[in-house]
Amino acid sequence: EAQVTQNPRYLITVTGKKLTVTCSQNMNHEYMSWYRQDPGLGLRQIYYSMNVEVTDKGDVPEGYKVSRKEKRNFPLILESPSPNQTSLYFCASSLDGSGSYNSPLHFGNGTRLTVT
């Protein structure tokens, strides 16, 4: 089944403890992206990647890192999480590396992160 898989689904951690949220897609998609969803703010893009080893900042990149060493994986790294990073995170992918609107975004089921 074609899908975007995020892990874990739920994560509770403490301030400053490094964590990684994994994202993997099995559709051979070029483009991958991370979003955070907060009440009243909708979805905001954190980082995106057009291909292996090509990443760029989205609208809210502060406090996050990403890497794209393999086409299928795009982990999100919080090296020193803070409470303001408590949010619902979504990974998404699409076929076209530019993220073209002709290639629909496929979303994972989300990771709910709580930082205390």
Place this chain on the structure above:
Amino acid sequence: AQSVTQPDIHITVSEGASLELRCNYSYGATPYLFWYVQSPGQGLQLLLKYFSGDTLVQGIKGFEAEFKRSQSSFNLRKPSVHWSDAAEYFCAVGADRTSGTYKYIFGTGTRLKVLA
């Protein structure tokens, strides 16, 4: 700057009733417009999109949306709501980056509740 406004945070309708979810956008050129649905515990799924041409677009699950340039609106409609339509709905506009890649600007979402 491009923006998307969904004026209704919550909407409650009875099963079998008609539905209209409002979306207004701000964009200088002809916009690329999208509606996504987020069912509980799931990622976002594309319902429909408008790029050009016929201003009434049909989507999945019996939804349709109408693009009205004069009103800068792209409202989502369904003639008869089913209980399974209870979800959060996001309107989005495509906003090209200067780098040539594509980005989405999402609205803040409308949560739909369906009464039996």
